[in-house]
Amino acid sequence: MMEVIESVKEMQRRAEALRLAGHTLSLVPTMGFLHEGHLELMRVAKKHSDILIISIFVNPTQFGPTEDFQQYPRDPEGDLKKAEEVGVDIVFMPTAGQMYPPGSQTKVRVEKVTQHLCGLSRPGHFEGVTTVVAKLFNITKPHIAVFGQKDYQQLTVISRMVMDLDMDIEIIGVPTVREPDGLAMSSRNSYLSPEQRRSALCLKESLELAEKMVMEGERNCAVVKQAIEALIRSRPFTRIDYVSLCHPVTLEEVDAFGEETLLALAVKVGETRLIDNTLIRRPGK
Numbered sequence: 431m432m433e434v435i436e437s438v439k440e441m442q443r444r445a446e447a448l449r450l451a452g453h454t455l456s457l458v459p460t461m462g463f464l465h466e467g468h469l470e471l472m473r474v475a476k477k478h479s480d481i482l483i484i485s486i487f488v489n490p491t492q493f494g495p496t497e498d499f500q501q502y503p504r505d506p507e508g509d510l511k512k513a514e515e516v517g518v519d520i521v522f523m524p525t526a527g528q529m530y531p532p533g534s535q536t537k538v539r540v541e542k543v544t545q546h547l548c549g550l551s552r553p554g555h556f557e558g559v560t561t562v563v564a565k566l567f568n569i570t571k572p573h574i575a576v577f578g579q580k581d582y583q584q585l586t587v588i589s590r591m592v593m594d595l596d597m598d599i600e601i602i603g604v605p606t607v608r609e610p611d612g613l614a615m616s617s618r619n620s621y622l623s624p625e626q627r628r629s630a631l632c633l634k635e636s637l638e639l640a641e642k643m644v645m646e647g648e649r650n651c652a653v654v655k656q657a658i659e660a661l662i663r664s665r666p667f668t669r670i671d672y673v674s675l676c677h678p679v680t681l682e683e684v685d686a687f688g689e690e691t692l693l694a695l696a697v698k699v700g701e702t703r704l705i706d707n708t709l710i711r712r713p714g715k
């Protein structure tokens with residue numbers, strides 16, 4: 431039977447008991463409204479552990495004041511059903527009051543890799559993420575934690591935090607799960623109207639366009655970036671937040687395609703902010 435735990439103290443007691451009994455614990459943190467991308471993370475986590483814990487918590491501190499915290503889609507009943515089907519052992523579902531009791535004032539901040547991409551357009555976002563993930567690690571005590579490559583920068587930031595703070599947790603990244611037409615799955619896709627949904631395909635098409643240009647010999651990032659921007663601008667409802675070609679570890683912008691270059695995009699389609707990314711490999715010389 432899947433357990434649902436709401437209290438921080440109870441989750442800690444349960445996790446400690448499971449560890450003492452010799453189990454290997456994995457954690458998949460989510461904000462709920464679960465889709466196939468989340469479920470894939472859970473399947474991977476299950477393969478690496480014998481107790482699978484997921485958290486469902488729409489974390490207020492990672493949303494900016496004008497962002498969609500209030501509207502963020504929620505479906506706790508549907509989520510529990512999906513989690514049970516995939517074989518989750520424990521769902522940790524705290525209230526905001528449990529996670530941020532009055533008086534709490536400590537934050538975790540990762541410095542350099544948060545100064546690019548989404549870190550620029552969403553000030554404070556990653557501080558909210560690292561703080562809540564550090565807390566979730568302390569509450570659920572996992573040996574392994576699984577994150578999606580769809581949020582490439584988030585995975586980078588969390589891996590850095592774990593290294594820098596000597597957290598004894600193995601971080602595993604899982605490739606982006608897509609809809610049949612290529613749109614990266616996201617809880618936010620539910621905001622899109624049918625016309626916007628069609629425009630949203632320009633993210634995936636941008637990744638493919640860049641891969642094709644590099645495959646055909648283009649090495650100048652500015653040229654590829656320009657082509658992508660033109661493609662995105664040609665679609666209705668779109669507004670570019672950023673198109674970045676950057677180093678896959680430091681996330682610093684690069685001028686020429688190296689052995690591996692990260693293409694990361696953030697585009698607003700109507701009011702919905704979507705992100706996508708791919709690692710582009712330069713073909714052998």
Ligand code: AMP
Binds near residue numbers: 459460577578604617
């Ligand atoms: P979220 O609920 O959006 O905070 O996402 C929870 C976890 O699921 C994060 O590690 C995300 O990177 C991951 N995730 C979200 N969408 C996808 C996707 N389409 N493919 C793979 N992982 C995903």
